[in-house]
Amino acid sequence: MSHLDEGTLHALLDGELDVTEAREVQSHLGTCVACGSRLQEVKQFLAEADRLVGALEMPAGAAAPPPPPPRESAPPFRRQLREPETWEETPVLLVLDNAEALARRRRWFRALGWAAMIAVVIGGGRGLMSLVGQHGSLPPARDITTATRSVPPAVASPEETARPDQPVAQVVTPPARTLAKNRTLAAKTTPQPKAVDAAKAAMVDSAREPADSVADEFTDSAPPETQTLAAAGSMAESVSTDSVARDTQAKDTARPEDDLATRRAAAQALAELDRQRRRERAAAATAALQPPAPARAEAPAATEPPPSRTPEQRSQVYLRIGLDEAVKQLGSPVHVIEGMTPELIGLTYGRLVAGADPNRPVVRVVYVDSRGRMILLDQQRLRTGQAPSAAEGSLRWSVGDVMLYLRGEPGPDVLRSLQRRVR
Amino acid sequence: MTADLTELFEQYYGSLVRMLYRRTGDRDRAEDLAQETFARAVAAPPNNPRPWLFAVALNLVREDGRRALRQGRRLELLRTEDRAEQGPENDYERNERSAAVRAALALLNERDREALLLKAEGFNYEEIAATLGLSKGAVGTTLARARRRLVEAYQSEGRGKNVAS
Numbered sequence: 155m156s157h158l159d160e161g162t163l164h165a166l167l168d169g170e171l172d173v174t175e176a177r178e179v180q181s182h183l184g185t186c187v188a189c190g191s192r193l194q195e196v197k198q199f200l201a202e203a204d205r206l207v208g209a210l211e212m213p214a215g216a217a218a219p220p221p222p223p224p225r226e227s228a229p230p231f232r233r234q235l236r237e238p239e240t241w242e243e244t245p246v247l248l249v250l251d252n253a254e255a256l257a258r259r260r261r262w263f264r265a266l267g268w269a270a271m272i273a274v275v276i277g278g279g280r281g282l283m284s285l286v287g288q289h290g291s292l293p294p295a296r297d298i299t300t301a302t303r304s305v306p307p308a309v310a311s312p313e314e315t316a317r318p319d320q321p322v323a324q325v326v327t328p329p330a331r332t333l334a335k336n337r338t339l340a341a342k343t344t345p346q347p348k349a350v351d352a353a354k355a356a357m358v359d360s361a362r363e364p365a366d367s368v369a370d371e372f373t374d375s376a377p378p379e380t381q382t383l384a385a386a387g388s389m390a391e392s393v394s395t396d397s398v399a400r401d402t403q404a405k406d407t408a409r410p411e412d413d414l415a416t417r418r419a420a421a422q423a424l425a426e427l428d429r430q431r432r433r434e435r436a437a438a439a440t441a442a443l444q445p446p447a448p449a450r451a452e453a454p455a456a457t458e459p460p461p462s463r464t465p466e467q468r469s470q471v472y473l474r475i476g477l478d479e480a481v482k483q484l485g486s487p488v489h490v491i492e493g494m495t496p497e498l499i500g501l502t503y504g505r506l507v508a509g510a511d512p513n514r515p516v517v518r519v520v521y522v523d524s525r526g527r528m529i530l531l532d533q534q535r536l537r538t539g540q541a542p543s544a545a546e547g548s549l550r551w552s553v554g555d556v557m558l559y560l561r562g563e564p565g566p567d568v569l570r571s572l573q574r575r576v577r
Numbered sequence: 578m579t580a581d582l583t584e585l586f587e588q589y590y591g592s593l594v595r596m597l598y599r600r601t602g603d604r605d606r607a608e609d610l611a612q613e614t615f616a617r618a619v620a621a622p623p624n625n626p627r628p629w630l631f632a633v634a635l636n637l638v639r640e641d642g643r644r645a646l647r648q649g650r651r652l653e654l655l656r657t658e659d660r661a662e663q664g665p666e667n668d669y670e671r672n673e674r675s676a677a678v679r680a681a682l683a684l685l686n687e688r689d690r691e692a693l694l695l696k697a698e699g700f701n702y703e704e705i706a707a708t709l710g711l712s713k714g715a716v717g718t719t720l721a722r723a724r725r726r727l728v729e730a731y732q733s734e735g736r737g738k739n740v741a742s
Contacts, residue, residue: 161715161716165717199724199725206678209678210599210679212594212607
């Protein structure tokens with residue numbers, strides 16, 4: 155091997171050589187004194203150049219970036235629906251576009267389910283004692299009496315729940331259960347019928363796997379105290395996730411044996427020539443062989459497929475309803491497309507035209523055609539005497555006192571042919 | 578796949594401004610150019626964002642530099658505005674040094690200088706190659722030359738100053 159060029163030495167120190175190249179370079183360095191001393195020199199230039207560039211720091215106060223620009227990229231759903239030409243307006247976005255936030259809220263919701271379940275059990279009269287008894291550490295006698303006094307579902311005294319040495323909280327280890335119990339006590343102490351009802355409702359709903367929009371609505375309307383509890387529950391979950399992540403990271407940092415062997419061989423070869431000086435050099439040169447993998451790994455992580463969405467989410471319906479309810483909401487028979495079976499009927503926000511009755515929601519009949527394309531037939535009652543004159547061929551028209559608007563993912567021609575079948 | 582621009586912004590804005598500041602020596606200009614770069618990213622979302630953003634930013638600097646030169650402005654690299662901005666005497670030494678570094682950097686050719694600044698932002702050779710339109714194999718040589726020249730220019734300037742005073 156001829157002498158190493160300076161570019162190769164820089165690449166070596168920058169950790170940019172692959173294993174084979176690095177091995178060749180190292181073995182050459184082990185035998186060639188000239189290249190060895192050039193490597194020393196290159197190292198000095200490299201360090202000095204880095205120091206000089208690093209000295210060009212911006213004046214103080216410039217470090218913080220300004221607030222990021224408004225979110226420009228449309229969430230997946232909107233992007234998907236905006237493409238067809240027939241969308242004359244963007245539907246109101248009703249669902250969360252952030253998958254992470256969605257997951258978090260689901261976790262809260264689950265914690266609430268626990269709270270509600272335990273609330274009901276205790277409310278039934280068996281209560282704290284049985285739970286404590288199961289775990290073998292009985293509370294002091296005084297506590298038992300107070301607990302029994304509160305049966306049937308009575309209101310415990312505030313100072314009782316506020317006491318820090320409350321035995322109940324110490325007994326059960328899983329965080330969700332502990333929190334749920336605290337929550338129950340709190341609910342009993344300060345009479346909050348709303349919270350209890352909500353918690354019960356949550357339990358019933360969770361049994362049915364409710365739509366996300368319902369879950370969101372519930373979480374938003376829940377009293378702050380309930381939210382705190384739920385947040386604590388989700389925190390406990392995230393802690394365990396973190397520790398898993400740390401474990402994974404630790405595994406990732408393991409170096410291939412190959413690399414290790416290269417480093418040892420190089421170090422020995424250099425030590426023979428000039429022990430002290432050479433050993434230093436070997437260490438420096440091999441230290442630069444850190445695989446650049448971690449830096450590169452960050453790039454492809456962003457391309458995760460969006461989570462699949464329910465029909466309600468896709469059609470942006472905030473409440474799914476039956477036909478009878480739809481007739482009630484609309485105040486007249488609901489229009490449908492003849493020969494097609496609706497995927498669902500639901501309610502959505504907004505007004506189809508200026509003359510629409512603001513007190514009535516938009517009833518949205520959702521179809522999915524044989525090719526999986528979504529078609530929406532929106533209908534809303536007009537205020538009396540507000541019937542607008544619809545243009546010929548428009549997909550927005552009125553029948554009697556009801557405004558209709560047909561739109562969807564198929565092209566306008568398909569929609570027009572469907573429009574003729576609306577009854 | 579279109580990258581999320583907000584994420585890009587959070588991830589790269591700081592780095593981009595720092596690189597532009599080192600390149601131009603003018604904080605306001607660096608921020609303007611970074612904003613302009615992101616505005617272009619909004620218009621045409623890049624596939625490989627980091628090299629793309631930095632390549633666009635460096636192009637903007639070059640265009641801007643040519644315009645400035647035509648208008649008879651002083652070469653931007655020699656400006657030492659931070660001296661005026663920071664004021665206090667205890668920063669004097671530091672400002673002197675950044676001025677000297679900037680002057681040394683100005684002596685490098687465009688490609689060497691840019692490779693050096695990208696490396697300082699943590700770019701690997703592949704990304705530098707993609708940003709500057711080089712082959713990956715040429716990056717080591719480019720950086721070797723750039724580092725050597727920068728250090729030599731800086732040292733020779735220091736010597737010149739010592740002799741003059």
